[in-house]
Amino acid sequence: MESxxxxxxxxxxxxxxxxxxxxxxxxxxNLLCRWHVNExxxxxxxxxxxxxxxxxxELQIRAxxxxxxxxxxxxxxxxxxxxxxxxxPALARNRDIAHAGKLTIATPREDVEQRRSGTWATVxxxxxxxxxxxxxxxDGSIQVRKSEGITSARVxxx
Numbered sequence: 771m772e773s774x775x776x777x778x779x780x781x782x783x784x785x786x787x788x789x790x791x792x793x794x795x796x797x798x799x800n801l802l803c804r805w806h807v808n809e810x811x812x813x814x815x816x817x818x819x820x821x822x823x824x825x826x827x828e829l830q831i832r833a834x835x836x837x838x839x840x841x842x843x844x845x846x847x848x849x850x851x852x853x854x855x856x857x858x859p860a861l862a863r864n865r866d867i868a869h870a871g872k873l874t875i876a877t878p879r880e881d882v883e884q885r886r887s888g889t890w891a892t893v894x895x896x897x898x899x900x901x902x903x904x905x906x907x908x909d910g911s912i913q914v915r916k917s918e919g920i921t922s923a924r925v926x927x928x
Contacts (some may be wrong), residue, residue: 778808778809779805779806779807779808779809779871780807780808780809780810780811780870780871780872781805781807781809781810781811781870781871781872781873781874781875782810782811782812782867782868782869782870782871782873782874782875782892782896783798783810783811783812783818783819783822783867783874783875783876783877784812784813784818784819784864784867784874784875784876784877784888784889784892784893785817785818785819785821785822785876785877785878785889786817786818786877786878786879786889787815787816787817787818787845788817788818788879789816789817789818789820789821790817790818790821790822790877790906791908791909791910793908793909793910794818794877794906794907794908794910795821795825796910797906797910797911797912798822798825798875798877798906799825799829801875801904801906802825802826802829802831803829807829807831808831808832809831809832809833809834809871810822810826810831810832810833810834811833811834811835811836811866811867811870811871812833812834812835812836812849812867813835813836813837813838813860813863813864813867813888814835814836814837814838814846814847814848814849814851814854815838815841815845815846815847816844816845816846816847817847818877818889819835819847819849820847820849822875823835823847823849823850823851827850832852832853833849833850833851833852833853834851834852834853834854834855834870835849835851835853835854835855836855836858836863836866836867837854837855837857837863838857838858838859838860838863839857839858839859839860839863840859840860841860860888861888861891864888864891864892864895865895867892868892868895868896868898868899868901869895869899869901871901872901872902873896873901873902873903873904874892874893874896874901874902874903874904875903875904875906876889876890876892876893876896876903876904876905876906877889877905877906878890878893878905878907878908879908880908881907881908893905893915896915897915897916897917898917899917900917901917902914902915902916903915903916
């Protein structure tokens with residue numbers, strides 16, 4: 771009988787430096803469990819990136835950190851990642867995270883899209899790349915954005 775390698779679920783993650791709400795934290799943890807994620811790429815900033823790195827360690831998910839070269843050192847979390855990529859300017863780093871997998875989870879601080887926000891920039895890059903972005907809103911609800919007409923739809927937790 772022929773043996774096949776296991777299916778790899780690789781995703782990107784972006785979130786606010788203010789950290790996830792408890793509702794966002796629980797929803798993200800549930801998604802990572804239910805999707806059987808193997809690898810998660812994050813920006814290695816304090817706040818939500820630091821929190822998702824902790825979830826990844828708890829769930830034994832391989833974590834890849836993408837630090838920004840043009841962000842003050844006080845904003846870097848220095849998480850215990852399995853791999854640390856070469857630091858790049860924040861906007862380039864955000865694109866790298868958006869392209870890391872076929873979907874990205876985002877945990878924005880706001881319910882409404884912001885223009886000057888790394889989290890929202892990564893959401894836009896993900897959709898422009900033709901990938902899906904699961905926005906976990908502050909109340910824990912999920913919105914899915916896709917490239918097909920950049921539509922938004924609320925979905926129940928899987």
